[in-house]
Amino acid sequence: MSVVTDVILTGGLEVESLLSEINRFFEEQGCRGLLLIDGRQVGGGKALQAAVLIGAFNHLDREGFLEHLRKLAWPRWSAERVRLFIQHEYDECGFHEIPIWS
Numbered sequence: 001m002s003v004v005t006d007v008i009l010t011g012g013l014e015v016e017s018l019l020s021e022i023n024r025f026f027e028e029q030g031c032r033g034l035l036l037i038d039g040r041q042v043g044g045g046k047a048l049q050a051a052v053l054i055g056a057f058n059h060l061d062r063e064g065f066l067e068h069l070r071k072l073a074w075p076r077w078s079a080e081r082v083r084l085f086i087q088h089e090y091d092e093c094g095f096h097e098i099p100i101w102s
Contacts, residue, residue, distance in 0.1 A: 003058065003088070003089055004056050004057070004058055004088075005057050005058075005059075005060035005086055005089065006055075006056050006087040006095070007053075007054065007056070007057065007060065007084070007085070008053070008054050008084070008085040008086075008095065009022070009052075009053040009054075009082070009083070009084050009085075010051065010053075010082070010083045011050065011051055011078060011082035012050060012078070012081045012082075013050075013051055014075050014078055014082075015050075015051035015053060015082060016036060016051040018074070019033075019034070019036055019053065022034060022053070022068075022069065025065055025068040026055070026057070029061075031057065031058075032055070034053035034054060034055040035053065036051065036052070036053055037051075037052040037054060039051075039052075060086075062086065066084075066100060069084070069100050079100070079101045082100060083097060083100075084097070084098045084099075084100050085097055085098070086098050
């Protein structure tokens with residue numbers, strides 16, 4: 001049975017520079033990773049001033065993904081800027097912000 005989890009990861013440009021490292025988690029599980037939204041092709045006529053990564057995953061190992069994110073070599077200011085939002089397929093409340101660093 002499929003149980004889909006939608007994932008949005010946002011932050012500054014450091015998120016974009018770590019994309020391949022972030023996606024290693026998914027690739028090791030045999031699936032495509034998060035996709036980077038092209039900041040020049042959004043509404044409003046201006047480019048995004050942030051990185052936005054999105055994806056939808058079947059049976060996401062949320063704790064494993066969080067642990068993977070925590071182990072990456074983030075710049076020290078990233079904890080203040082990077083945000084993770086998750087929505088489960090049957091969640092009627094929409095997206096929830098998930099703390100990466102406690």
